[in-house]
Amino acid sequence: MSQAVARSGQDDDIAAGLREVVDDWSADQEVFRHTHWGKAMMWIFLLSDTFIFSCFLTAYMTMRTSATLPWPNAAEVFALTIGGQSIPLILIAIMTFVLISSSGTMAMAVNFGYRRDRKKTAALMVATALFGAMFVGMQAFEWTKLIEEGVRPWGNPMGAPQFGASFFMITGFHGFHVTCGVIMLLIIARKVFRGDYDRSGDYSAVEIGGLYWHFVDLVWVFIFAFFYLW
Amino acid sequence: MATTLADDLRPLHHPKTWIGKYVWSQDHKVIAVQYGVTAVGIGLVALVLSVLMRLQLGFPGSVPWIQPENYLQLVSMHGMIMVVYLLTALLLGGFGNYLIPLMVGARDMVFPYVNMLSYWVYLLSVIVLVAGFFVPGGATGAGWTLYPPQAITEGTPGYSWGIVSMLVSLAIFIIAFTMGGLNYVTTVLQARCKGMTLMRMPLSVWGIFTASIMGLLAFPALFVAAIMMLLDHLAGTSFFMPTLFSFGQTTDTVGGNPILFQHLFWFFGHPEVYIVALPAFGIVSDLISVHARRNIFGYRMMVWAIVIIGGLSFLVWAHHMYVSGMNPYFGFFFAISTLVIAIPTAIKVYNWLLTLWRGDIHLRVPMLFAIAFIFTFIHGGLTGLFLGNVSVDVPLSDTYFVVGHFHMVMGVSPVLVIFGAIYHWYPKMTGRMWNKTLGQMHFWFTFLGTYAIYMPMHYIGILGVPRRYFALGETAFIPDSVAIANAGITIAAIVVFLAQGLFFINMIWSLFRGPKADPNPWGAASLEWQTPDTPPVHGNWGPKLPTVYRWAYDYSVPRPERDFIPQNEPPA
Numbered sequence: 120m121s122q123a124v125a126r127s128g129q130d131d132d133i134a135a136g137l138r139e140v141v142d143d144w145s146a147d148q149e150v151f152r153h154t155h156w157g158k159a160m161m162w163i164f165l166l167s168d169t170f171i172f173s174c175f176l177t178a179y180m181t182m183r184t185s186a187t188l189p190w191p192n193a194a195e196v197f198a199l200t201i202g203g204q205s206i207p208l209i210l211i212a213i214m215t216f217v218l219i220s221s222s223g224t225m226a227m228a229v230n231f232g233y234r235r236d237r238k239k240t241a242a243l244m245v246a247t248a249l250f251g252a253m254f255v256g257m258q259a260f261e262w263t264k265l266i267e268e269g270v271r272p273w274g275n276p277m278g279a280p281q282f283g284a285s286f287f288m289i290t291g292f293h294g295f296h297v298t299c300g301v302i303m304l305l306i307i308a309r310k311v312f313r314g315d316y317d318r319s320g321d322y323s324a325v326e327i328g329g330l331y332w333h334f335v336d337l338v339w340v341f342i343f344a345f346f347y348l349w
Numbered sequence: 350m351a352t353t354l355a356d357d358l359r360p361l362h363h364p365k366t367w368i369g370k371y372v373w374s375q376d377h378k379v380i381a382v383q384y385g386v387t388a389v390g391i392g393l394v395a396l397v398l399s400v401l402m403r404l405q406l407g408f409p410g411s412v413p414w415i416q417p418e419n420y421l422q423l424v425s426m427h428g429m430i431m432v433v434y435l436l437t438a439l440l441l442g443g444f445g446n447y448l449i450p451l452m453v454g455a456r457d458m459v460f461p462y463v464n465m466l467s468y469w470v471y472l473l474s475v476i477v478l479v480a481g482f483f484v485p486g487g488a489t490g491a492g493w494t495l496y497p498p499q500a501i502t503e504g505t506p507g508y509s510w511g512i513v514s515m516l517v518s519l520a521i522f523i524i525a526f527t528m529g530g531l532n533y534v535t536t537v538l539q540a541r542c543k544g545m546t547l548m549r550m551p552l553s554v555w556g557i558f559t560a561s562i563m564g565l566l567a568f569p570a571l572f573v574a575a576i577m578m579l580l581d582h583l584a585g586t587s588f589f590m591p592t593l594f595s596f597g598q599t600t601d602t603v604g605g606n607p608i609l610f611q612h613l614f615w616f617f618g619h620p621e622v623y624i625v626a627l628p629a630f631g632i633v634s635d636l637i638s639v640h641a642r643r644n645i646f647g648y649r650m651m652v653w654a655i656v657i658i659g660g661l662s663f664l665v666w667a668h669h670m671y672v673s674g675m676n677p678y679f680g681f682f683f684a685i686s687t688l689v690i691a692i693p694t695a696i697k698v699y700n701w702l703l704t705l706w707r708g709d710i711h712l713r714v715p716m717l718f719a720i721a722f723i724f725t726f727i728h729g730g731l732t733g734l735f736l737g738n739v740s741v742d743v744p745l746s747d748t749y750f751v752v753g754h755f756h757m758v759m760g761v762s763p764v765l766v767i768f769g770a771i772y773h774w775y776p777k778m779t780g781r782m783w784n785k786t787l788g789q790m791h792f793w794f795t796f797l798g799t800y801a802i803y804m805p806m807h808y809i810g811i812l813g814v815p816r817r818y819f820a821l822g823e824t825a826f827i828p829d830s831v832a833i834a835n836a837g838i839t840i841a842a843i844v845v846f847l848a849q850g851l852f853f854i855n856m857i858w859s860l861f862r863g864p865k866a867d868p869n870p871w872g873a874a875s876l877e878w879q880t881p882d883t884p885p886v887h888g889n890w891g892p893k894l895p896t897v898y899r900w901a902y903d904y905s906v907p908r909p910e911r912d913f914i915p916q917n918e919p920p921a
Binding site: 144148149150151156160164170171173174178181182186271273274280281284285288 | 459460527530532534535538539540542543544547565566567568569570572574577580584585587592601603604605606609612897
């Protein structure tokens, strides 16, 4: 009997705990306390964007499993011949390294933004944007290489036409995100450098831009896994 | 920090010119009206299309220029316009914009500029859509579901240009909706006035809020589907296109997956039903409560039912695909999840009825529409139980039974709520009162007309008459009574169509000549009726934001002066 009491007491705890969570969330004025409106909005946007990329990747998986022609071998397609030796996935390894590094510089920029360090914040944001531009540049190189090898949206010599089509579509959509991010980072960096945010006393734009940038990086990890490692 | 809801008006940009005030406006109320007028305008186009279809069905050949391909174009454009460009835009862009800041006690949406962009991008999507009528080959005739491969294959009306205009327009609409939806959600989450907890918000806001979140998660699937089909069509990819044998030739496409499009489309399409229905649920709850002078029965249950319906609606999409050729075992799962939704939905219906029970019901025009909604929604919901079951659905699939069902449940029901809501909030929006007699006439024509139109459709559907057919021809299984029913439906449809004139005359005439309205003519307790000005001015609340002390449903309190307690009245 004591066991039953203890268990029901536990249930009550859980119920009470859940109720507290609901009450906390539904308390007045703000669900996320002291959160900048823009930051909340960016999080929600990223959730929505996650669904876009999920749909793209799910569609990709479906197409890959239902394609009637054989799927090309990623290790061969994405190999570079350097010094007469074919090295698989070398370009994409560098690209991924560059993009992940840019997340590091972005995190540092946000940190200096919190400390209101105008110059370092701006410099690190420009560095992040440069990494991003480098990534897009290498992507353009990769696209060029594939196009030279005869990969087209409507077909390719290696196998299923869906390979090239989904590759161009999804990396293109991601590259578009990176490009937008680079432009956004440069605009924000300029404002940081000019001291706009020191005057308004609000550095949130740096953090909000950072959220977007980390998201774009995170998405890349999935695209990388699904296209290059599968 | 810019997060506080400070009582100062600084963040608001007060325009000086007429154009700044009414065209490039950042005021959520003006944007709401812009959204509303545009949506109703394009909705009227879709209404005319439906009358043309009915003329062809009821009196074949009576409109000589309607050929089979035109008929398919009418069907497709009517469906897409009504679902996306009218209902979604009007309920979220229109009512969402107008009601959210007023009901939660905010000065405006959190990002008025983005909100303004949302409207203009929406207008662009409407223009691109309408352009589809005028491109070579005309609008798309693929049905509103736009299934490939047929949608982009030679032989389908508008397969070359019309489908491009449709897909591009949808992508633009989704961008517009995202900008608006982010605003609605963030405003509800972060910009409520003091004392306005989530569990004190009127159900209208709950419905619009949940629907906005769903929109942000469901529209991506349509966006992706639209982009992929555009690429299939314009760049020659084979995402959805298998190898086809068409006009004696094999197509260049190979190995695509048409079912994939259906999954993406319905992953959007089913939540879309509730994106339209949930705001209607919320609004109708408020209408019933106010005009029956009773607190809404089971407020917490109503909120949870909205949230649960919103969540479940993402798990049922393939019940639209029982006959698509997908794995039959999926049908088992999707039939169960579909029928489970009936539980929270039934909770809502019972709670509406229990709110009416022993209420002090005032049968004013908005209330008439609200009660009519309960009727049509129950009828549409019950036929949904038929169609949710795989074995019953298979023979009924693609018949007029389906047409009757979804027009009842997601066509007419939200439209009735929209009418009710317009009549309900019109005095606040314009400061003037509409004509009662015209309103009642409009109601009875619309409500009875609804039944005259859609009830016979169930009957001819059970007889097996297929939908989307230009003409039925000589078929053994279709009796003569179907022709009579079709003629009757068409006559009813024309009457209902003409009766909408009463509504527009009433609204436009009252806008200029209507008697001045009381700031709170219905004695409603929610915040939007307590504004210092009627209609509310930019900034909504004068120098100080309101403080909320109670929920929105304190009606029939025994007090001499008035029988309700406004949300912002301090405790005695």
